[in-house]
Amino acid sequence: MAVLPNDVIAWIRAFSESIHENKDYLTQLDSAIGDGDHGTNMDRGFQAVLLKLPDLADKDSSAILKAVGMTLVSTVGGASGPLYGTFFLQLGAATAGKAQLSLADWSAGLQAAVDGVIMRGKAGPGDKTMLDTLLPALAALKEASAAGTGLAEALRLSAEAGERGMLATVPLVARKGRASYLGERSAGHQDPGATSSELLLKAAATVWAQG
Numbered sequence: 001m002a003v004l005p006n007d008v009i010a011w012i013r014a015f016s017e018s019i020h021e022n023k024d025y026l027t028q029l030d031s032a033i034g035d036g037d038h039g040t041n042m043d044r045g046f047q048a049v050l051l052k053l054p055d056l057a058d059k060d061s062s063a064i065l066k067a068v069g070m071t072l073v074s075t076v077g078g079a080s081g082p083l084y085g086t087f088f089l090q091l092g093a094a095t096a097g098k099a100q101l102s103l104a105d106w107s108a109g110l111q112a113a114v115d116g117v118i119m120r121g122k123a124g125p126g127d128k129t130m131l132d133t134l135l136p137a138l139a140a141l142k143e144a145s146a147a148g149t150g151l152a153e154a155l156r157l158s159a160e161a162g163e164r165g166m167l168a169t170v171p172l173v174a175r176k177g178r179a180s181y182l183g184e185r186s187a188g189h190q191d192p193g194a195t196s197s198e199l200l201l202k203a204a205a206t207v208w209a210q211g
Contacts, residue, residue: 001151002101003100003208004061004100004101005060005061005064006057007207007208008061008064009053011204012049012053012064013050013053015199015200016049018199019196020047023042025039026042026192029189029191033174035078037077041077041081042076042080044077045071045084052071061098061100062095064092065089065091068088069088069090072085079121080193083120086113086116087114087117090115090116091110091113095109103145103150106151107141107145110134110137110138111138117130117134128194129174129193130191130193130196130197132166132194133165133166133193133194133195133201134201137162137197137201138158139161140154140158141155141158143157144158151208155209159201159204162197162198165194166190167190169194170190171187
């Protein structure tokens with residue numbers, strides 16, 4: 001199985017819908033340790049992305065992903081815009097020239113996207129950010145790829161690892177972003193960025209497993 005441009009659009013659409021459905025939940029999480037706008041900001045950005053998708057129907061995967069990234073940078077406020085914008089821009093750059101994406105292509109793309117987020121946010125594992133979801137998901141994806149696992153199963157394992165990483169942010173003390181201002185009081189709360197990242201991984205695993 002390989003991922004075609006229409007599969008990428010289906011993933012983006014599913015993720016956008018998941019963000020919209022979980023907007024209030026993400027805002028609730030962010031209200032506890034942040035500015036309380038993660039859900040609202042993400043939903044605004046991905047509603048704008050949905051409006052652009054019809055114009056991207058004849059584009060390749062790289063162009064689609066780059067367009068998503070640019071839209072997020074221009075429409076999402078706070079830290080989420082630059083971070084998610086960078087994620088999609090780097091994912092698009094890494095998949096340039098690919099008519100379809102194999103598991104190896106997706107792994108390389110996700111690596112580039114995560115590296116971009118690390119550079120942009122200057123964060124690392126255990127800082128209570130979206131990286132606490134993305135890094136274990138990437139590691140699981142690479143392990144599955146090395147073992148010769150099929151794409152659908154590799155995506156499932158990656159999403160499950162990301163979910164565990166997300167849940168593991170609850171006891172952490174935030175070291176980056178607005179939540180870091182709370183110090184020890186940030187412990188006991190699930191990170192909203194890690195949560196939206198988990199929705200992203202779950203959307204890919206769900207949609208592409210149906211391909």
